[in-house]
Amino acid sequence: MLRSDEQTAWTGFLAAAPLFADEAMAKWSDGPDPPDVMCVGVSSKAIGVELTKWVEHNQVTAGAGRERLEKSYLKIIASEKEPRPRHIRQVLLYDKSLRIEQADRVEFRNQLYGFITAENAKPVPELHPHLQITADYWQTVRSWYTPQGAPLDDFSSYPLLDKYLEKVWINPRSNDDSPRVDVEWIEFESPGGAYTTQWMTDAAVKNIEKKIAKYQNADIRSKHALLEFDLLCFYCDEAMLHNTPIHSVGYGFPQLAEQVRQNLRTAPKVFDRIFLFHPYEAPKAIRVY
Numbered sequence: 001m002l003r004s005d006e007q008t009a010w011t012g013f014l015a016a017a018p019l020f021a022d023e024a025m026a027k028w029s030d031g032p033d034p035p036d037v038m039c040v041g042v043s044s045k046a047i048g049v050e051l052t053k054w055v056e057h058n059q060v061t062a063g064a065g066r067e068r069l070e071k072s073y074l075k076i077i078a079s080e081k082e083p084r085p086r087h088i089r090q091v092l093l094y095d096k097s098l099r100i101e102q103a104d105r106v107e108f109r110n111q112l113y114g115f116i117t118a119e120n121a122k123p124v125p126e127l128h129p130h131l132q133i134t135a136d137y138w139q140t141v142r143s144w145y146t147p148q149g150a151p152l153d154d155f156s157s158y159p160l161l162d163k164y165l166e167k168v169w170i171n172p173r174s175n176d177d178s179p180r181v182d183v184e185w186i187e188f189e190s191p192g193g194a195y196t197t198q199w200m201t202d203a204a205v206k207n208i209e210k211k212i213a214k215y216q217n218a219d220i221r222s223k224h225a226l227l228e229f230d231l232l233c234f235y236c237d238e239a240m241l242h243n244t245p246i247h248s249v250g251y252g253f254p255q256l257a258e259q260v261r262q263n264l265r266t267a268p269k270v271f272d273r274i275f276l277f278h279p280y281e282a283p284k285a286i287r288v289y
Contacts, residue, residue: 001030002037006051009234010037013277016284020275021047021228034220035229047228048220052211054276055239056203069099070188076105077112079186085120087142089173090149091186094166104160111158112186119144119152119170144170200239200246201256204276205263208233208289212270231271231289235278246278253278257286264289 002010018024021041028039035048073093100108125141144150149171155162169189211231220229246256257276264274267289274289 045227048226049230054233054235056243059243090171092169108160201259228272230273253281261288
């Protein structure tokens with residue numbers, strides 16, 4: 001029985017590549033696993049199709065864990081239930097990757113809002129030629145009152161913030177800013193940073209090679225009277241949410257597929273055809289073996 005994600009991938013692939021086996025399909029049904037899908041072409045050719053996810057599992061595990069940690073903080077903070085300060089539009093948290101202990105939760109929340117209230121109450125910096133800038137001057141004014149905001153990491157009066165946070169980044173409210181109510185204004189920065197498309201190329205190759213190794217000596221064709229045994233490696237929601245992109249400058253799905261094809265040139269012939277399927281690309285399906 002196909003899982004829901006497999007069902008979605010298979011029907012999407014069949015719509016994108018109805019002649020994937022060089023002919024239209026007369027019918028198809030769930031397979032005995034393996035293969036996942038049993039097809040009959042219009043020429044009565046029996047075709048089995050095995051499915052595998054195109055996903056980097058290590059990134060999914062790390063991403064899912066990170067998401068759970070952030071949600072645990074935001075549930076405690078519940079900024080959507082608090083009025084936004086007059087001069088502050090947004091506060092971004094940078095944590096120390098520690099889960100807040102049960103005994104610290106109430107006081108952590110109190111200290112965070114106390115810290116934000118104190119920052120909101122500070123005056124705007126005034127830089128006049130006659131003004132003498134002392135060592136602690138920037139601790140006494142809104143040092144974050146710039147178009148891009150600024151980070152703060154002095155939590156000396158807030159021990160629980162010091163325990164759990166590396167810093168916060170405060171973005172100021174502009175004069176014409178009328179922010180919505182009942183929305184989170186204390187958040188975590190969106191994930192980003194440097195990446196290489198090679199990670200997702202390697203993920204596709206690795207998952208395909210696992211299927212090749214698994215069925216190399218299984219003789220699936222004879223067991224199920226198949227004239228063709230194919231593999232579909234499909235891009236899934238987990239990859240979309242937690243994996244790095246497949247695109248970079250001048251590089252996209254066709255270039256990645258060609259790299260996968262080159263990696264599979266010397267692979268044992270377990271499958272007659274191997275396809276990559278990405279539902280958000282054009283073309284959506286590319287044969288790589």
